[in-house]
Amino acid sequence: MANAPEIHERAELTQVRVLDAPRDVVFRAWTAPAQMAAWWGPKGFSAPVCEMDARPGGRIFILMRGPDGEDHPMAGRFEEVAPPDRLVFTGWPEDGQGNRYAENHVTVTFEDEPGGKTRMTVVSHAVAFVPMGGALGKEMDRGWNESYLRLDALLMKDKR
C-alpha cells in the first residue's frame, strides 16, 4: 500500500435542506447519473460526463465543466447505499494530470418531513493533499470567481 499522502488542509461542513419531494425521489437524484448530472456543481457548471454504479464499492466518475470551459474531473466510490435512508460516498477530485489532490467524504441522510417532503442532511469532510492556497487554489479560482466572496472586498465595502 502506498504511503498515506500528507494532509495540508481540512474542510468540514454540515448542511440541512428540506426538499419538496419524497425521500425515494431525492435519493434517486443522488444515484441516477442523468439526474446527478443535472444539479452537481456550483451555478454555471455542467457535468458532461457522469457515471455511477450505485452499490457499495461501486465506482463514480464525474467530469464537471466550469463556466470558463475548464474541466474538473472527480473519481469516486460508493461506501454505503441504503435507499431511501442513507448514502455514503468518497470522491477524489483530480488535476489535469489525473493526480488526486483531495479526498471528499460525504454522508447524506434522508428523513421524512410532513407533507411528502424530505429533510436531507449532507455531512462532508474534505482533506487536501496539496496546499490549496497555492497555485492550484488560484487555478480553481479562475472558474469560480464570478461570485467568489473576497473578504477584504467585503471589509472595504463596509468602510466605504
Next chain:
Amino acid sequence: MAQYDRLSATLSALADPTRRAILARLALGETSVTDLAEPFAMSLPAVSKHLKVLERAGLIARGRKAQWRPCRLEAAPLEEISSWLEHYRRFWDQSLDRLADYLEARKDESDGERP
C-alpha cells in the same frame, strides 16, 4: 465536529456588519475596547458582546497582561475562509440549491402530466 463548529462560528461572526467594521478597524492595528466602541453608537457592553463573538470565532485575540486588554486581529481564520473552505462551502451551497431547483422542476413536470 469541532472544526465544523469553528467554521460556523467564523461565518456567523462575519455575518454581522458591526463585527466586520470592528475587524476592519483592527486591520489597522491593536486597539482598546473604548477606542473600538467610539465610532459606533453603542454601549461598551454591546461592543464587548461583539468582541466575545469574534474572540470565540478565533478572529481576534485579546491581551492578557495590560489592564485595557487590547484587541488585535487574528488573520488565520480569515485567510482560511477566503480560500478553500469558502470554495467548499460554495460548492455545496450552490449544488444543493440546484438540487432543490431540479426537484422542483421535476415536480412541475409530473404535475403537468397528470392534470
